[in-house]
Amino acid sequence: MIEATNLTKLFRDKKRGEVRAADGISFRVAPGEIYGLLGANGAGKTTTLRLLATLLKPTAGTAVIDGHDVVREPEKVRAHVGFLAASTALYGRLTAREMIAYFGRLNGLAESEIDARIRRLADDLDMHEFLDRRCEKFSTGMKQKTSIARTLVHDPAVMIFDEPTLGLDVMTARAIVRFVRDCRARGKTVIYSTHVMSEVEKLCDRVGIIHDGRLLAEGTVPELLARAGETDLEEAFVKLSGIKEAA
Amino acid sequence: MSWHGITTVYVKELRDLLRDKRTVRSMIIIPVVVMPALTFGVGKIATVLVSKARAETPTVMVLGGADSPGVVARLRSEAKIRLVPEAADWKQEVSDKRIRAAVKLPEHFEADLRTGAALPVVIYDYQGELKSGFAAGEIEKFFHGLSTQTAKERLAEHGLPATLVQPFETRRENVAPPEKVGGNALGGIVPYMIIILCFMGAVYPALDLTAGEKERGTMETLLCSPVSRVDIVLGKFLMVLTSSLSAMALSLLSMAASFFLLGSLIAGGARAAAKAASGPLPMIDPLGIFGVLGMVLPVAVLFSAVIFTVALFAKSFKEAQSYVQPMVFIVIMPAIVGMLPGIDLNARLALVPILNLSLVCKEMLSGVWHWGYIGVIFGSTCLYAAAALALAVRMFKREDVIFRA
Numbered sequence: 001m002i003e004a005t006n007l008t009k010l011f012r013d014k015k016r017g018e019v020r021a022a023d024g025i026s027f028r029v030a031p032g033e034i035y036g037l038l039g040a041n042g043a044g045k046t047t048t049l050r051l052l053a054t055l056l057k058p059t060a061g062t063a064v065i066d067g068h069d070v071v072r073e074p075e076k077v078r079a080h081v082g083f084l085a086a087s088t089a090l091y092g093r094l095t096a097r098e099m100i101a102y103f104g105r106l107n108g109l110a111e112s113e114i115d116a117r118i119r120r121l122a123d124d125l126d127m128h129e130f131l132d133r134r135c136e137k138f139s140t141g142m143k144q145k146t147s148i149a150r151t152l153v154h155d156p157a158v159m160i161f162d163e164p165t166l167g168l169d170v171m172t173a174r175a176i177v178r179f180v181r182d183c184r185a186r187g188k189t190v191i192y193s194t195h196v197m198s199e200v201e202k203l204c205d206r207v208g209i210i211h212d213g214r215l216l217a218e219g220t221v222p223e224l225l226a227r228a229g230e231t232d233l234e235e236a237f238v239k240l241s242g243i244k245e246a247a
Numbered sequence: 248m249s250w251h252g253i254t255t256v257y258v259k260e261l262r263d264l265l266r267d268k269r270t271v272r273s274m275i276i277i278p279v280v281v282m283p284a285l286t287f288g289v290g291k292i293a294t295v296l297v298s299k300a301r302a303e304t305p306t307v308m309v310l311g312g313a314d315s316p317g318v319v320a321r322l323r324s325e326a327k328i329r330l331v332p333e334a335a336d337w338k339q340e341v342s343d344k345r346i347r348a349a350v351k352l353p354e355h356f357e358a359d360l361r362t363g364a365a366l367p368v369v370i371y372d373y374q375g376e377l378k379s380g381f382a383a384g385e386i387e388k389f390f391h392g393l394s395t396q397t398a399k400e401r402l403a404e405h406g407l408p409a410t411l412v413q414p415f416e417t418r419r420e421n422v423a424p425p426e427k428v429g430g431n432a433l434g435g436i437v438p439y440m441i442i443i444l445c446f447m448g449a450v451y452p453a454l455d456l457t458a459g460e461k462e463r464g465t466m467e468t469l470l471c472s473p474v475s476r477v478d479i480v481l482g483k484f485l486m487v488l489t490s491s492l493s494a495m496a497l498s499l500l501s502m503a504a505s506f507f508l509l510g511s512l513i514a515g516g517a518r519a520a521a522k523a524a525s526g527p528l529p530m531i532d533p534l535g536i537f538g539v540l541g542m543v544l545p546v547a548v549l550f551s552a553v554i555f556t557v558a559l560f561a562k563s564f565k566e567a568q569s570y571v572q573p574m575v576f577i578v579i580m581p582a583i584v585g586m587l588p589g590i591d592l593n594a595r596l597a598l599v600p601i602l603n604l605s606l607v608c609k610e611m612l613s614g615v616w617h618w619g620y621i622g623v624i625f626g627s628t629c630l631y632a633a634a635a636l637a638l639a640v641r642m643f644k645r646e647d648v649i650f651r652a
Contacts, residue, residue, distance in 0.1 A: 012647075022408040049372070055470050057644050079473035088471065089464030094259070104253045106472035 002029040002052065002158060002189055007059030009047050009213075021047035023213035024061065029191055029206075031157070034184050036204030037193040038237060044213035045193035046085070049162045052191065066157045066189070078105060082151030085162035092136030096127060096146040099135060107154035114153070121149040131206050141172045148179055159183045161192045165199065177203060197233045200210040213239040248481070252474040264452055264486065273451040274490050277497035278444060287502075291586025298379070304329050305347035305382030308337050315357035322350075322463075327385045341373050347382035360397055416423045436537060438608035441495055441501075442601060445547045446554075446578045448494025449487050450571055453554040456483045458567035467651065471626050480555075480643045484636065487551040495543070498605045527569070535612040542611075542621070547630040550578075553636035559642050562651055581605065598625045600631055 017139040029035040037047045037194050050056040052063055054074035063070045066080040090099055099120055104114035122128050123146045129136065135146060144164075151159065161180060165173035182201055183190050194200060200207055201221055209217040209224070217224060217240040221233060228236035265269040270421055307328045312319045323330050331346055340346045353359070368390050372383035399409045453582035460466040467478060561567035578601060584590060585605025592606040603624045608615060642648050 050650075053471060055467065056650070068258055075473045081471070083471040085467070087464050088468040090468070091259075091263055091465055092463070093263050098259075098262070102255070102259050103472060106474045107471070108251070151471075197483070210266060216494075 001031055001067070002027075002035070002063065002065055002191060004028070004048075004061070004063040005050065005155075007048060007058050007063055008060040009051055009056060012157070014171050020213045022051060022058070024077065025213075025215045026061075027208050027218060029189050030125065031189045032068070033205045034185055034190040034192055034203050036200045036207040037191060037210055038195065038197075038200055038207050039193070039210035039241070040195055040243060043241075044212045045210055046162055047196075047213070048210065049083075049085070049160050049191065049193055053081055053160050055083075058171055062233055071162045074203045079154065080156050082154075082156040083157045083160045083162070084151045084164050086148055086166040088147065090135040090138075090143055090150070093134060095132050095134055096142070096149070097131045099146055100149045103150045104153045109154060114182060117153050117155075118149075121152060140168060144168065144172050144176060148176075156188070158189045159191070161190070163194055164192075165194070165196065172210065197237065203231055209237060209240050211243065215228055216241055226228055248475065248477050252478030256474065257485045260452075260456060260483055260486040261489070263543055267455070270451060270455070270490070272470045272495050274430065275446060275497060278448070278494045279501040282444075282498055283501045283504075300378045302382060303378060303381075305378060305385065306331050306347050307382055307386060308340065308346075308349040310332055310337060310349055310351040311354065312352040312356070314355055317360070318352065318357050318360075321393070322389060325385070325389055328382065328389075332622075335384045338371070341371060341379065344373070344376070346380070347379045347384060350386050355397065370526060392545065409495070416609045436586065438605045440610070441499070441539060441543050442546065442578060442582045442604065444498045445491045445493040445543060446550050446575070449491035449547070449554050452490040453487045453551065453573065454558045454561075454564055454567040456486060457555060457558040458561035459564045461561075461649070461651075462563045470649070477640055480640045484551055484555055484639060487555055488547055491547045491551050492544075492636070495547070526618050535608075535614060538611040538621075539608045540618070542604055542608060542625060542628075544546050546601065547631045548632035549628060549635050552632060555638040556635065556642050559639070559648055560651070565650055585609065592617065594620075594621050594623075598627050600628060604628065 002219075007022050007025040008020070009023055011019045013019050022026040025044075025048055027035065033104060035181065037045045051058050052065060052070065054070050054077050058071060065077045068080060070077050091102075094102065095176050100118050100121065101114050104117060109117070118131070122131050125148060127142075127145055127149065130142050135143065138146065159180075161176075164176050164180075168176065177199065180190060180192060180199060185203075192199075192203060204221070205223060206218065206220055208215050219227065225233065225236050226238065228239040229246065230236040230239060264274075265282070304326075305328055307322075308331050309319055309322065310333055319330075322328070335338060336345070338351045341349055349371040350446065353368070356365055356368070359365035370383050370386050370390075373379040384471040388532050398412055402409055402411055460469070470476075482618065554574070557570050558567040561570055581602035582605050585602050586609075591607065592594075592610065594604070596606060597603050603620075607624050608616070609618055610619075
C-alpha cells in the first residue's frame with residue numbers, strides 16, 4: 001500500500017530560484033494495483049518517486065509505504081520497496097549473481113536464502129546462461145533482467161518504476177511491461193511513471209496526471225477521457241495538464 | 248550503524264576495485280614496481296654515472312709553465328690527471344669537453360715560489376660539468392699539496408718548525424649512535440614518502456567510489472537499499488583507507504626489498520663513505536619505524552576522509568580529478584617544509600597537520616621520543632580525522648551533493 005499525503009519537495013536553483021518539484025501531491029495505491037504517473041519531462045515524476053523510495057526527503061507532507069513512514073522510517077521503507085529506474089545502473093565489474101547477492105545481503109537476507117532466491121529469479125527470468133558473467137559485457141536485455149532480479153531479491157511489497165522502458169528496444173520494453181503485470185498478479189503495489197501513452201493504456205489501473213509538480217487529475221483511463229471529453233489519451237493528457245503546445 | 252551493512256559494502260567495494268585494472272595499477276603496480284624502479288633506478292644510474300666520471304683520468308692543459316719545468320714535471324707525474332700540450336683554443340677545448348680543465352701558471356712561477364712572490368695559479372673549468380669539476384678538484388689538490396710543501400721547506404730553511412704555520416690540528420668525531428645518524432639523514436625523506444604514498448593510495452578509490460559511482464549510475468542503485476547512509480559511507484571509506492595504507496605498506500616493503508637487492512652498490516658506497524669518515528654506517532631506529540607507522544594511521548584516515556568528501560561533490564570522475572589534483576600541493580608543501588633543516592618541533596607546529604607528522608617522525612626515526620608532542624600530534628590528528636569523517640557522512644546525506652545535476 002502507498003499513501004502519499006501532501007508530498008512537497010522544494011529545490012533551490014541558482015537560476016530559477018525556488019523550484020517546486022513536487023507540490024502537495026496526494027494519492028493512494030492499493031496492493032494488486034498499478035498506478036501510472038503520467039507527465040511530461042520535468043513534470044515532477046522522478047522527484048515524486050524518489051520521495052517515495054526515500055532517496056529524497058520531502059520538504060513537507062509525507063507518505064506511508066507498506067505501513068512505514070518515509071520521513072520517520074526511511075530504512076524500513078527501502079526494505080519494502082523495489083525501485084527500478086533508467087538511472088539505476090549495475091556494477092559492471094560484478095557478475096549478475098554477485099550483483100543480486102549483494103543487494104540480498106544489503107537487505108539483510110541470509111546466504112542460504114539469497115542462494116535460493118537467485119535460483120528462483122534465474123529460473124523466472126531465464127538468466128542461467130549469463131548469471132556468472134560480468135554485467136559490463138551484458139546486452140540491454142540482460143542488464144534489464146539483472147536489474148529486475150536486483151529489485152526483487154528481497155521480495156518487496158511495493159514496486160516503484162521510473163520510466164523503466166526509456167531507451168529500450170521494443171522486445172526488452174515488452175518484457176518489462178510483462179514483468180510489471182506479473183508484479184500486479186502477485187499482489188504487489190505498483191507505481192509506474194512514464195510519458196508513453198500506450199504503456200499507460202496497456203498497464204495502469206489508475207492514472208495520475210502530473211504537471212509542474214502538481215497532481216492535476218486522477219482516475220482510470222476511461223474516467224480521464226470522459227473528464228477531458230476526448231477519445232484519445234494523448235489529447236486528454238494535453239487538455240488536463242494544461243500544457244500549451246508549441247506553435 | 249550496523250557492522251553487517253558496513254562489511255557488506257566494504258567487501259563488495261574491495262572485490263569490485265580489485266577487478267579494476269586501473270586500481271591494480273595505482274594500488275599495486277605503481278607503488279610496488281614503478282616507484283622503487285624510478286627511485287632506485289635513477290639513484291643507480293646516478294651512482295654509476297658518478298663512479299664512471301670519477302674513474303676517468305681527466306685531460307688537463309697547462310697554460311704557460313715553460314719557465315717552471317719542475318712544477319710541470321710533478322704535475323705530469325700525477326696519476327689522476329693526464330696533461331696535454333698547450334693549444335691556443337684551450338677555452339673552446341674545455342667547452343667542447345675535449346679537455347676537462349686548464350691551469351694557467353704565471354710567468355716565473357717556479358722562481359717566484361722560491362722567493363715567496365708567486366702570483367696566483369688560475370684553474371679553468373666548465374662550471375656545472377661533473378667531469379670538469381673532478382679535474383679542477385684534482386688540480387686544486389695538487390697545488391694545495393705543493394703550497395703546503397713549499398711552506399714547510401721554507402720554514403725548514405730558516406730552522407723553524409712546521410708547526411709555526413699550523414700550530415695544531417682539529418679533528419671531528421661523531422658521538423651520535425648509528426640510528427641517530429640515519430634518523431637525521433633519512434628522517435626527513437621517509438615520513439615525506441609515507442605521507443605522499445598514503446595520499447596517492449587514497450586518491451583513485453576515493454574518486455571511483457564517489458564521483459565514479461555517480462557517473463555510472465550505480466550510486467542511486469545503492470541508495471535504494473535499506474542500508475543506512477552512515478554504513479555506506481563507512482564501508483566505502485574503509486575501502487579507501489585500505490587502499491591508502493596498502494599502497495603505502497606495499498611501497499615501503501618494495502623499496503626496502505629493492506634497497507637490499509640493489510643495495511650492493513648503494514650500501515657498499517655508504518659503508519665505504521662511513522669507513523672513510525671513520526663514522527658509523529647510518530641506520531634507522533627499528534622502533535622508530537613502528538612509531539612512524541602508528542602516527543601515520545590517523546593521517547591516512549584524514550586523507551581518505553578528505554579526498555572522499557571532496558570527490559563526493561563531483562558529478563564525474565574527471566571533475567573529481569580536477570578537485571583533488573590541487574590537493575597534492577597542499578599535502579606536499581608541509582611534508583617538504585618538515586624535511587628542511589633547522590625546523591624543529593614546537594607546541595605550535597605540533598598542531599599543524601602533516602607538518603607535525605613530518606617533524607615528529609624525523610625525531611622518532613633518530614630515536615628521540617618526545618612523548619608530550621607525540622601525544623598532542625596523535626590526538627590532534629585523530630580529531631582532525633574524526634571531523635573529516637563526520638563531514639564525509641554529513642555530505643553523503645545531503646541530497647544536493649548526491650543528486651547534484
